[in-house]
Amino acid sequence: MTRIIVADDHTLVRAGLQRILAGSDDLEVVGEAANGAQAMALLEQTPCDVLLLDLSMPGRSGMDLIAQIKASFPRVAILVLTMHGEEQYAVRALKAGAVGYMTKESAPSELVSAVRKVVAGGVHLSLAMAERIAQDLATAAGDTPGYRRLSDREFDVFLMLARGLNLSDIADSLCVSAKTVSTYKARVLQKLDLKSQTELVHYAIKHNLLRDSL
Incomplete structure (x- = not known):
């Protein structure tokens, strides 16, 4: 059973994610957090395999939070689920220690497959996001903006x-x-x-x- 913590400051979003993940017998939401401090406290108390993390919660930078969680809980796979579709956010999140990046417009089936992929040691990016990152890096190869x-x-x-x-x-x-x-x-x-x-x-x-x- 894959144990999941959902960290998002919107109650309706957390409830929606709970419903999506509850439809899979191998996935279990073991806790919810509304901000970074709650997420850290929950991780200290509750064994977890995957953290679904929103980048835009109140308080500290989402990237700083990813780095802190990765340093404190290196075995937890961090899957970012956010409204930010810009590839620069995805690049920064992966550099900080996340192993997956999705927007909240993604299909429920993609969320389930992404959780399974990252818990198995893989990295998840949507095909469109991966292509945009590759194009962005190729364009900037000779000159760093x-x-x-x-x-x-x-x-x-x-x-x-x-x-x-x-x-x-x-x-x-x-x-x-x-x-x-x-x-x-x-x-x-x-x-x-x-x-x-x-x-x-x-x-x-x-x-x-x-x-x-x-």
């Missing part, structure tokens, strides 16, 4: 700014102060050699980083 040099938190802020969110909205989403977000914004503009949020939006469109949100 500036956005790749952003930290995980800077990249989060960068994409939120590019989507038109203001500092207060971003601060609420990341559970930090607006002043902290302003500092991240300044770092992003400096690293990308941009002068304004308008230029930042144009930069994101030019590099095809908003393909799933426009």
Whole structure:
């Protein structure tokens, strides 16, 4: 029996995942968490094989959480299930220690097969995501674009700014102060050699980083 913990801050999402996984006799949800702290506490108390993890829960960066979980519980397979369809998020999640990456638009059957694959030691990416990552890496082979040099938190802020969110909205989403977000914004503009949020939006469109949100 494969033991699964579901970490997502939306109750309805957790309930939906529970129903999908309950349809397979070899899969069992042994716990649920609504944020990173709850996920860490649950992992310490409950033996588990696979962690289904949302990247956008309140609090610390999803990438930081993946790295911490992988360091503390190396045998747990982390399968990211998120709304972020951008390949840069997938690349960063895999580098942090995840072994699978899916969007919440994936079919239920793909979720079940992905869980079985990662618990068996494999890596799961949808075919479309794998192709996009390969194309992205091939395009950038000769020149590393500036956005790749952003930290995980800077990249989060960068994409939120590019989507038109203001500092207060971003601060609420990341559970930090607006002043902290302003500092991240300044770092992003400096690293990308941009002068304004308008230029930042144009930069994101030019590099095809908003393909799933426009």
